[in-house]
Amino acid sequence: MNFAAFVLGVLAICTVLAITVVILFFLGLRRLWRRTGPEQVVRRRLIIAVGLLAIMGPSVASKIAERNHVLARVPEPLEVAEIEYRLEELFGVGFMPGDNETGFVVYRLTDESADWARKQGSKLGEVLSGEKGAWRATPVGDTQQHLSSLEEYLEQYGFAIPIEKGRTDEANRAVQSGGSFYSYGRGGSVTIVDPTRGKVYFAYAG
Missing domain, CATH: 1.10.287 (Helix Hairpins)
Structure with a gap:
């Protein structure tokens, strides 16, 4: 069997x-x-x-x-005001080896949390939850991880999802310019903290 x-x-x-x-x-x-x-x-x-x-x-x-x-995907001590956008899709039955998942979520931080993140400046990556050295400052330089754009990152395994037009624009600007931080996680995920816009982006493809 x-x-x-x-x-x-x-x-x-x-x-x-x-x-x-x-x-x-x-x-x-x-x-x-x-x-x-x-x-x-x-x-x-x-x-x-x-x-x-x-x-x-x-x-x-x-x-x-x-x-x-x-x-729970948002790193501590950041606090979420609302989930601004969310699209997650499963390609498979959900529990079998070889199943694929792709997702993109945008969180808007509370005003207090966004202000706090901005005040940390270049030290923000040191105070966010996670392993030491897990958070890297933007702009992204490791293009081998397909993070030069969120669209490319999400489609790296060929399982694209129909994200609303313009939803990834802010995330792309965050990874392509300075002032933000990103960290790779399990299941092909990446979390991007964008203090300038007071948002957190979570994307995964795996």
């Missing part, structure tokens, strides 16, 4: 078990509902609330976890 078949088998079993648990849970709620009289308003409202929570809870929890994961 190859690895792919094994993984698919495990996923199928887990899916069946999850569906079974959900069915049993709601059958239990229905039994409680039937045992509750119309005059027991509070109890019936509680049953409805539990049912709604069971339906919506996993989705809400997943959204929160996803947002926290996306925000």
Whole structure:
């Protein structure tokens, strides 16, 4: 049995078990509902609330976890005001060897965080989280890493994504001029901190 078949088998079993648990849970709620009289308003409202929570809870929890994961890409101690733009695509099924992912995210920093970053000047790379020496000052000189432009970097493995026109312009200006810092990470990622515009760009292709 190859690895792919094994993984698919495990996923199928887990899916069946999850569906079974959900069915049993709601059958239990229905039994409680039937045992509750119309005059027991509070109890019936509680049953409805539990049912709604069971339906919506996993989705809400997943959204929160996803947002926290996306925000965790920004180096400390920088603080994000909003995710200005985000496009991430998976080429494959998501868990198989050889799958590819490409993504580009733009974060806008809070005014206080952007001001702090600008005040650090050339020392900013020394105070951002990460291994010592991980942050390099722009302009980018290592063109062998395809970072002369974000478009080239994202398309280096042939898995391009349809980024809105003009979205990478600021990131390109940041890596091609002085005043910003960049660091390579796992999974073919690069993070660019742009104090001048108060933004952080995260891109990956791998």
